[in-house]
Amino acid sequence: MTTKSVIFVGGTAYSGSTLLDMMLASGPQGFSAGEVSALFRPYRPHHLHPTCGCGDPACSLWPELKRFNEHGFWEEIFRRFPQVNTIVDSSKDPFWIRQQAEYLARHGLAVRHVLIWKTPGDFARSQLKRGQQHKWERTWKNYHRLYVALVGVPLTVEYAQLVAEPSAILEQLCSELGVAHFAGKERYWDFTHHTLFGNTSAKIHLYDKESAAYRASASELRETTRTGGEPVSIERHRSIYEDAAGETALSPSLVAQIDADQELTAIASLLEAASTRAPRSEATIERLLARVRPGSAQQWVLRMRSGVRRRLGLARSLYVSKLRSTGGRGGSGW
Numbered sequence: 001m002t003t004k005s006v007i008f009v010g011g012t013a014y015s016g017s018t019l020l021d022m023m024l025a026s027g028p029q030g031f032s033a034g035e036v037s038a039l040f041r042p043y044r045p046h047h048l049h050p051t052c053g054c055g056d057p058a059c060s061l062w063p064e065l066k067r068f069n070e071h072g073f074w075e076e077i078f079r080r081f082p083q084v085n086t087i088v089d090s091s092k093d094p095f096w097i098r099q100q101a102e103y104l105a106r107h108g109l110a111v112r113h114v115l116i117w118k119t120p121g122d123f124a125r126s127q128l129k130r131g132q133q134h135k136w137e138r139t140w141k142n143y144h145r146l147y148v149a150l151v152g153v154p155l156t157v158e159y160a161q162l163v164a165e166p167s168a169i170l171e172q173l174c175s176e177l178g179v180a181h182f183a184g185k186e187r188y189w190d191f192t193h194h195t196l197f198g199n200t201s202a203k204i205h206l207y208d209k210e211s212a213a214y215r216a217s218a219s220e221l222r223e224t225t226r227t228g229g230e231p232v233s234i235e236r237h238r239s240i241y242e243d244a245a246g247e248t249a250l251s252p253s254l255v256a257q258i259d260a261d262q263e264l265t266a267i268a269s270l271l272e273a274a275s276t277r278a279p280r281s282e283a284t285i286e287r288l289l290a291r292v293r294p295g296s297a298q299q300w301v302l303r304m305r306s307g308v309r310r311r312l313g314l315a316r317s318l319y320v321s322k323l324r325s326t327g328g329r330g331g332s333g334w
Helices: 017-025 061-066 069-080 094-106 120-129 136-150 159-164 166-177 200-206 212-226 252-260 262-273 282-292 296-325
Strands: 005-010 030-034 086-089 110-117 155-158
Touching (some): 005 017, 005 094, 017 030, 017 159, 017 166, 017 200, 069 086, 069 094, 094 136, 110 166, 120 136, 120 252, 155 262, 200 212, 262 282
Parallel strands (some): 005 110, 030 086, 110 155
8 A cells, every 4th residue: 555645845935845846746646735834824815815726716625625624634635636645735834844744644644855945145146036135144044944943954955956957856856755756747737736825937837828827827927027126937938947036146245245154054054965966974964953953042033933923924914805805994803
């Protein structure tokens, strides 16, 4: 009997987690759940009105799965899709990953982890493109330090390597993660995915150019372009390429700052040591981890910051939803 498994994809925002999620889930034996944690723990307005990644506006899968609560939906997916052996979750939230992994392990499901990451320079470019240059360094450090504290140091893959050699890297990842691989698996758009939320620039390739889902995705990407940063390409349809952040030049002073930052260097070295392309040395990883892992007091601060941010996001989502439902008038309950 084949063991059912869940793969958790970790990574910062805009790290390529949605792309990797759908690539790993390609084929009849995989199911891409996307950022499913937001279905049960919403923190942005659109999380209150989930749209299925399959592109069918009549699809009711996620509202139906939500009735099974944040633990029961796993078993329900396997029940509804008996051919599926692996569910891929790219929620990324370290708290969600740890809690769900512990629950699944207690109930006899195999749990595997993979972390996709961008180098500090690549992540800085990605944030600069989106007008978030003021917090990129703190975001990158805090996420990875909290992740290794709560989840550990799993197999890692660098985003730039994945998009440069998608077929070879994916085959190696599948071998490490126990996922069935076949030629063309990286062409995730050849399969139907119910991916929830996630990066639109990855999901747009799921849809035919003539479809309403494609037009809606293209409109969202154009809106993103207007609100800050460089244009997001929608012309290279159904191909894998590095996002436009790679074309964003960093100032010499920022490059020097990154090179001189010992904490950035230590975290990047740890992630490289756990890479699918490097022979894994637990002694090396443990030595690097000692330099990166936050102490108990720092873990508490990181947990509090993350929790407060999520709660504020949920309050904002509920408020925006209330404004929309009342035509912008608010209501007595606010």
